């Protein structure tokens with residue numbers, strides 16, 4: 151018997167071992183094994199049991215230990231991950247590692263950690279303690295309040311001193327016992343499934359929910375619903391049916407969308423266990439959640455990208471909310487797209503999948519238009535909310551005060567005077583995106599990137615947002631020695647400053663990564679907004695998604711042009727999505743909303759289509775352009791990125807790769823090779839970057855070509871000085 155093992159390395163191959171001494175007869179694919187690898191010991195996943203190896207048995211090292219008697223990776227997850235490794239052309243060992251919770255990667259056993267709890271013994275009696283043993287009496291009193299048991303942490307939180315537990319135990323007054331962790335949010339008090347009644351659905355919602363209920367087997371659906379149309383209610387009622395059938399639902403949300411508000415809506419509706427897989431969990435809590443999902447007791451799982459690898463005992467439904475969101479695509483290493491894995495997974499399970507968005511990605515929209523996905527639509531807002539009114543505010547010839555035009559300032563005054571709230575969106579944090587010499591025009595650049603340093607005021611320093619380099623503010627221009635260094639352009643801090651001058655009596659609430667770093671800072675700001683008094687919110691895309699601001703009636707996008715002329719062919723799509731997401735914060739309740747876009751390009755055709763005819767009209771025009779330009783979703787892309795410490799090296803590596811492939815006639819006519827080119831920001835974090843784009847009308851020849859190129863790169867003499875990575879279906883260029 152030979153163990154074929156996937157090991158987390160950058161190598162595209164599996165490794166053979168002799169079985170370990172103990173327990174090889176229980177080995178099954180999907181179990182973890184500890185094996186020697188070079189000078190290290192690593193944990194790999196058993197992929198198959200073989201009878202032959204390409205190496206003689208005597209050359210194979212024995213595996214050290216079999217860590218599981220039943221596979222940690224259920225068969226369907228194993229398949230999902232193998233498919234993903236193959237599709238994204240990523241080494242299987244690394245992909246399998248990433249599919250596992252951290253503690254399992256580290257070799258911890260795949261079971262719940264039993265908790266030690268303390269309770270009073272049956273003889274416990276306060277009278278047995280002398281009145282002078284005050285702290286022991288306090289502790290025993292606490293224990294008596296928790297006859298079912300309490301953890302030492304909880305005791306400490308209630309003011310008890312756990313150090314005295316042993317003293318009480320020696321006196322026969324307290325005892326400890328072990329218990330598996332309790333599933334949070336488990337409510338076994340009643341038989342009712344719901345905590346609150348579902349909302350009566352409006353027509354379009356009803357059609358969507360009925361379509362979900364009728365779905366049998368694999369059924370991919372796009373739920374395209376304008377912001378505020380009640381997509382979440384559709385999710386909730388689709389999930390309800392799935393739970394009634396005894397199954398589990400997996401809900402994927404964008405990184406920024408897993409807010410306490412979102413989780414609370416699911417918990418408020420259902421009595422069954424709802425588990426959120428968020429970044430605040432410890433590794434232990436993550437493993438527990440994973441185990442509860444695997445044993446089927448967690449019924450609704452809500453998580454970000456990596457939650458797609460959560461095992462489900464009784465899969466019933468997958469929902470991907472804000473399916474267009476870029477955070478579903480992992481941007482380093484194993485560059486999978488969780489939405490696309492979700493579709494694969496739903497097909498494997500034979501269950502429905504619902505992709506929801508107000509601004510679907512063009513990939514998904516094309517799938518819906520071509521009939522591959524069912525297209526469900528919510529075109530109106532729920533309840534009394536009306537769609538917001540859009541206006542392009544032409545700022546050519548306008549004086550701007552830190553990015554604010556006079557007409558905008560007037561409009562803010564009007565809304566505040568009516569007692570409502572205002573939201574200003576600017577996707578640039580910091581005080582100013584550049585610090586420039588007034589005498590010679592030289593900006594202060596990052597030494598490690600082709601980028602300006604951003605000026606920050608709190609505390610005063612320069613910060614590169616690309617490599618995180620931070621420096622004090624220089625006094626003099628490095629070029630000419632002048633001391634006239636001045637901020638150029640505005641970020642959120644500067645806008646906040648100017649607003650305070652124009653609106654001295656109104657609270658200004660800034661929401662960006664800097665202002666919300668401290669724990670609970672964001673919650674406090676949100677609480678103040680929800681009080682409902684007039685205020686001005688100014689912030690980055692942290693404000694754009696998920697939040698519900700019933701009193702906001704004016705949304706202004708300070709720089710609608712950002713991204714309009716991007717070199718990335720997806721620039722316009724991303725801009726449109728962001729604009730509509732932000733705009734969706736306006737007028738979500740009974741008060742009508744208005745959206746102002748400050749632009750130097752008020753005649754821009756696509757911008758006009760977007761704001762006057764809506765996302766759908768925009769998206770159809772954009773799809774026409776893509777079709778004409780032979781771009782995704784009408785062609786497939788794979789990007790080979792390379793980086794090196796010396797300029798030109800990455801580019802020449804890719805060039806020689808291309809030439810080598812051409813010489814050996816390895817490039818079929820159906821695959822176009824575009825580049826290599828230096829990346830848009832060539833130097834980043836001290837590395838010089840270049841890329842080669844491969845494009846084809848079909849996936850298969852593209853995939854084959856890339857496999858061949860991987861082989862060439864691995865044996866290329868320059869490969870030691872260049873780091874290369876692959877990106878299948880890239881969303882950033």
Ligand code: ADP
Nearest residue numbers: 349350351352377378379380381382383532533
């Ligand atoms: P979306 O996710 O599409 O932006 P939400 O699901 O957040 O929209 O719904 C927006 C608001 O409309 C919420 O306050 C929600 O409670 C309310 N709502 C949703 N469906 C209905 C309905 N059928 N009747 C009344 N109010 C509804």
Ligand code: ZN
Nearest residue numbers: 587590627630
């Ligand atoms: Zn200068």
Ligand code: ZN
Nearest residue numbers: 596599614617
């Ligand atoms: Zn930098």
